[in-house]
Amino acid sequence: GENVEQHPSTLSVQEGDSAVIKCTYSDSASNYFPWYKQELGKGPQLIIDIRSNVGEKKDQRIAVTLNKTAKHFSLHITETQPEDSAVYFCAALRNAGNMLTFGGGTRLMVKP
Amino acid sequence: DAGITQSPRYKITETGRQVTLMCHQTWSHSYMFWYRQDLGHGLRLIYYSAAADITDKGEVPDGYVVSRSKTENFPLTLESATRSQTSVYFCASSEPRASGNTIYFGEGSWLTVV
Numbered sequence: 001g002e003n004v005e006q007h008p009s010t011l012s013v014q015e016g017d018s019a020v021i022k023c024t025y026s027d028s029a030s031n032y033f034p035w036y037k038q039e040l041g042k043g044p045q046l047i048i049d050i051r052s053n054v055g056e057k058k059d060q061r062i063a064v065t066l067n068k069t070a071k072h073f074s075l076h077i078t079e080t081q082p083e084d085s086a087v088y089f090c091a092a093l094r095n096a097g098n099m100l101t102f103g104g105g106t107r108l109m110v111k112p
Numbered sequence: 113d114a115g116i117t118q119s120p121r122y123k124i125t126e127t128g129r130q131v132t133l134m135c136h137q138t139w140s141h142s143y144m145f146w147y148r149q150d151l152g153h154g155l156r157l158i159y160y161s162a163a164a165d166i167t168d169k170g171e172v173p174d175g176y177v178v179s180r181s182k183t184e185n186f187p188l189t190l191e192s193a194t195r196s197q198t199s200v201y202f203c204a205s206s207e208p209r210a211s212g213n214t215i216y217f218g219e220g221s222w223l224t225v226v
Contacts, residue, residue, distance in 0.1 A: 043204075099157060099170070102156075104152075
């Protein structure tokens, strides 16, 4: 089955700096890679996703890059703000079965 | 638009008791999922359902039972709760499309087994 590894497990940055979270996956058939943000006491919420036919996708301060050859993808947050503080999860999905496999999560702390 | 709702949000139960966590979605999504979230393990899939009356095991199904008699409901039952089942449980749903497979999560059910 699919295995997704996520690094780092915790990340502390100063407000205004950039944050990068990296994930690797094992199943070359995976073709959809979402990122979720989970705030304290809430369920994960989708913030950005990328499909395997695209190398990069941006949405304001958030971007995701995908390297299919190396089987890794990354989340980039620029100009971080205190409200970006949360746990972020990457995931990978194969269409067959429609099951997401999650990484272990990254706790991002943005210091004002 | 209510989306996906879980109940109860918080529950304390005793070892050996049966507990049912409810999940209801208003989007008519075909797929529904139950995940548990534990410190150090991230999100792990317990069971999922591709449609009414179709369910399948995920990564950690032991000790749990699910049913899906209606598309909008996907209850999770712990037949005889154990302390190791103390966790936060998330229900989710999705509708696969060519444009993507966005999975939407509920707000979670905090279960403590004493």
